[in-house]
Amino acid sequence: MTTTIQDFPEVGEIVVATITRIMDQGAYVALDEYNNIQGFLHVSEIATGWIRNVEKFLKVGEKKVLLVKRVDPARSEIDLSLKQISTDQKKKKLLELKRREKENALIENLKSRSNLSKSELDKLESVLVEKFGSIYDAFSEVSAKGVSVLENLSVSPKALTVIEELSSKIQIPHVEIRGILELTCTKPNGIEIIKNALIEATTNKKVDISITYVGAPKYRITITAQNFKEAEKELKPLLLSIQDTIEKKGGTFKFTREESKKTREG
Numbered sequence: 001m002t003t004t005i006q007d008f009p010e011v012g013e014i015v016v017a018t019i020t021r022i023m024d025q026g027a028y029v030a031l032d033e034y035n036n037i038q039g040f041l042h043v044s045e046i047a048t049g050w051i052r053n054v055e056k057f058l059k060v061g062e063k064k065v066l067l068v069k070r071v072d073p074a075r076s077e078i079d080l081s082l083k084q085i086s087t088d089q090k091k092k093k094l095l096e097l098k099r100r101e102k103e104n105a106l107i108e109n110l111k112s113r114s115n116l117s118k119s120e121l122d123k124l125e126s127v128l129v130e131k132f133g134s135i136y137d138a139f140s141e142v143s144a145k146g147v148s149v150l151e152n153l154s155v156s157p158k159a160l161t162v163i164e165e166l167s168s169k170i171q172i173p174h175v176e177i178r179g180i181l182e183l184t185c186t187k188p189n190g191i192e193i194i195k196n197a198l199i200e201a202t203t204n205k206k207v208d209i210s211i212t213y214v215g216a217p218k219y220r221i222t223i224t225a226q227n228f229k230e231a232e233k234e235l236k237p238l239l240l241s242i243q244d245t246i247e248k249k250g251g252t253f254k255f256t257r258e259e260s261k262k263t264r265e266g
Contacts (some may be wrong), residue, residue, distance in 0.1 A: 008078065010144075013068045014093050017080065019058050027058050029080065039078035041066065049081050053109055057082075066088045101138040106166055114162045127153050142167035144226065173179070174224055177231045178258040181211075181219040181242065185251030197245035207234050220258075228260070 009015050009031065017029035017111035018040060028044045029035035040066075046057050046079060058064070070079040109122055131153060132138035141149050149162045155163070179183075185193045198219070202209045208224040223238075243253040 008037070008071050009034060009068045010074050011068055011071055014085065014089055015039075015068060015080075015161055016093060016097055017064055017066050019060050019062045019064065022054050022058055022060060024054065027054060029064070031078070037078070039068075039080045040065075041082060045069065045081035045083055083136045088137070099136050103134065106139055107135060109166055110162055112160065113165075114159045114219045116156075116159060120156075124155065124159060127155070138169045139163065139170055140172055144154070144172045167209075172226065174233055174266075175228050175260060176222055176224050177228070177260045178220060178237060178257045180214065180258065181221055182217050182254040183219060183242070183246055183251060184217045185249055187248060187249060187251075188255055190249075190251065191251045193249045193251065194246065197242050198247065200224040201238050203240040205234055205238070207231060207233070209238070214240075 015034070016032045018032060018036075019041075020030050021028040023045070026046065027041045029039050029041055031039055041058075043054055046054065055065065061090075064082055066080040066082055066083050068078060069081050069084075070077070076135050107121075107125065110116070110124075114121075116124065117194075128135055129140040132141055138150075142163055143225065147160055147167075150160060150163070164258050177263050183194045183197075184190070185191060200212050207230060210222045210224075212222075214220050221238075223231045223235055225234070239255055243255075246253045261263045
């Protein structure tokens with residue numbers, strides 16, 4: 001006799017489910033991440049207010065992000081809620097699902113193209129997860145910083161080549177914070193002083209920094225990083241360095257922020 005242990009979600013967990021059957025009292029769904037086990041979305045948990053027709057809110061085959069309200073493993077009952085899910089929770093869950101799908105595709109490609117045995121692939125996955133937190137994050141780091149981030153991890157040359165090729169196709173999300181520097185220095189070598197101040201402040205930084213000449217006395221500075229926190233961390237000391245150098249030489253300093261930009265993950 002074989003006993004099958006069915007995994008169940010936890011109360012408070014956010015899940016993705018597919019609508020399978022609609023009734024007046026609500027809808028039955030299949031939980032995508034739990035082997036399509038069945039859950040129930042009561043009409044009172046679909047939306048606020050009175051609902052006359054459930055089919056105006058739900059369609060069979062449609063996927064929804066839901067909150068787990070109650071779980072009874074003994075009776076195989078899972079009660080869910082749609083109305084208690086916020087927009088931010090929905091976006092975060094769908095992004096997580098998208099990343100997981102990409103990660104699975106990366107693993108399959110790595111397996112087929114590197115000719116690693118199952119044990120070798122399992123060992124590689126374990127090493128990458130331990131170092132980077134997840135397979136997707138490992139590939140993202142290679143995409144952003146190069147295959148050198150895998151040094152000292154005992155990854156085979158063949159696997160390294162495949163990882164580098166697959167990583168090159170990942171578009172890393174990034175942000176840009178920009179602003180206009182207005183710099184003046186009336187000394188005979190004022191232009192040289194400004195130039196050296198900009199070079200000194202932007203050398204050996206952890207993020208990508210570009211400064212372009214707009215027209216006297218203005219320069220546009222752009223800092224590109226993977227997130228706003230990282231970009232802002234670099235901006236303040238950079239500006240202080242430029243300001244300190246210019247003002248010590250008798251010049252003037254002014255900085256005006258421009259609108260920041262953010263790219264989507266690809």
